[in-house]
Amino acid sequence: MFRPVILLATALSLPIAIAHAQPARLAASYEKSVKKINDAHVRKPGKNSEDDLEKKDAGTRKRALDALLRSKLSPPRIDALVRCGEAALDLDLIADFKRIRKALLKGAPDQASKLGSAHSHKRFLLHGIGGLDEEYLAAFAEVFAAILEGYDEVFGFREWSKVPGKKLRVRIHLEEKITRPPHFAPQYPYHSEIDFPVIDAKRLYSPTRTGKFLFYGLCHELGHVIAMWGHRRLEEDHHAWAHYTGVVLVDHVTGKHAGKAWRKELRDQRWRSLDKERTKHAKTKASLDDRSGVMKLLIELHDLVGPRAIGAAINWLDKKDRRLRINHVRYYTFKELRQSFEKTLKDRKRLAGVKKLLPG
Numbered sequence: 001m002f003r004p005v006i007l008l009a010t011a012l013s014l015p016i017a018i019a020h021a022q023p024a025r026l027a028a029s030y031e032k033s034v035k036k037i038n039d040a041h042v043r044k045p046g047k048n049s050e051d052d053l054e055k056k057d058a059g060t061r062k063r064a065l066d067a068l069l070r071s072k073l074s075p076p077r078i079d080a081l082v083r084c085g086e087a088a089l090d091l092d093l094i095a096d097f098k099r100i101r102k103a104l105l106k107g108a109p110d111q112a113s114k115l116g117s118a119h120s121h122k123r124f125l126l127h128g129i130g131g132l133d134e135e136y137l138a139a140f141a142e143v144f145a146a147i148l149e150g151y152d153e154v155f156g157f158r159e160w161s162k163v164p165g166k167k168l169r170v171r172i173h174l175e176e177k178i179t180r181p182p183h184f185a186p187q188y189p190y191h192s193e194i195d196f197p198v199i200d201a202k203r204l205y206s207p208t209r210t211g212k213f214l215f216y217g218l219c220h221e222l223g224h225v226i227a228m229w230g231h232r233r234l235e236e237d238h239h240a241w242a243h244y245t246g247v248v249l250v251d252h253v254t255g256k257h258a259g260k261a262w263r264k265e266l267r268d269q270r271w272r273s274l275d276k277e278r279t280k281h282a283k284t285k286a287s288l289d290d291r292s293g294v295m296k297l298l299i300e301l302h303d304l305v306g307p308r309a310i311g312a313a314i315n316w317l318d319k320k321d322r323r324l325r326i327n328h329v330r331y332y333t334f335k336e337l338r339q340s341f342e343k344t345l346k347d348r349k350r351l352a353g354v355k356k357l358l359p360g
């Protein structure tokens with residue numbers, strides 16, 4: 001008599017417990033799979049690209065996601081899907097992300113909009129928050145790809161993400177008013193990310209009516225992604241490096257894509273260009289003392305050796321990979337840059353000029 005009673009009780013309570021525990025367990029299994037792959041990659045990136053990584057352990061994630069999407073959306077199931085959607089972005093699992101977003105749009109639109117939209121490109125992943133749709137992200141991607149291609153053509157930097165093989169991320173969020181400018185967010189463990197506020201969900205144009213230079217801002221932030229200077233307590237370039245690469249890129253992209261419709265929306269060059277900086281710093285003396293001095297130094301370096309040679313010097317330091325890294329972010333010094341020019345610059349006369357500009 002005793003045993004059947006227990007069995008009956010267990011049989012009754014179990015399905016209810018499963019209904020609540022299972023979505024959370026499935027989300028945890030999905031997140032764990034993504035984390036395991038990213039942790040292993042950070043420890044030993046090798047030659048793996050993000051496309052290679054996303055094939056690993058795919059079965060575990062598919063099982064979890066299929067199970068979550070199989071039945072009707074309940075609050076625990078919605079929470080679990082949002083967790084999976086966020087984890088999917090850490091591994092560029094765009095197909096999973098889209099499946100999740102589609103299901104949420106149907107059954108939980110508020111949660112779908114909280115999760116946001118995404119666009120995956122072979123070099124980067126865009127995450128749109130606050131009501132930016134896929135169409136907006138596709139237009140943004142065209143501009144961002146043109147800027148990256150511009151960097152390839154002008155400087156030829158090889159290593160973009162602080163973790164080799166991982167795509168760059170841009171987190172684009174729609175705001176009523178831009179209170180914080182775009183910034184490089186170095187804290188993410190697995191990739192380099194730019195935080196980018198916008199104010200118009202329909203069009204990407206710059207400058208904004210209140211004078212925010214979004215186009216220059218993107219070019220500028222990529223300068224930070226490529227190189228930070230000094231160390232934790234010393235910004236050796238006084239914030240001039242990203243300004244320098246930013247204006248050089250505004251010039252290049254503006255000139256190269258003159259005929260494109262999207263380019264007509266980006267008019268920053270009138271206010272942000274290398275020529276403007278030349279005029280502004282005509283009487284400045286090149287130095288490492290302040291922002292003006294470093295800007296002048298970079299302009300003189302640019303004119304002396306050309307941006308390609310600057311890119312080659314940075315690439316040489318990356319290949320050696322002995323300079324400082326903080327949270328995987330690469331930090332350089334102007335002394336190291338000079339040492340790199342000594343190895344990479346063949347022209348003796350130009351090298352003598354570099355030695356006058358950069359500290360020994």
Ligand SMILES: [Zn+2]
Nearest residue numbers: 220224239242
């Ligand atoms: Zn900056």
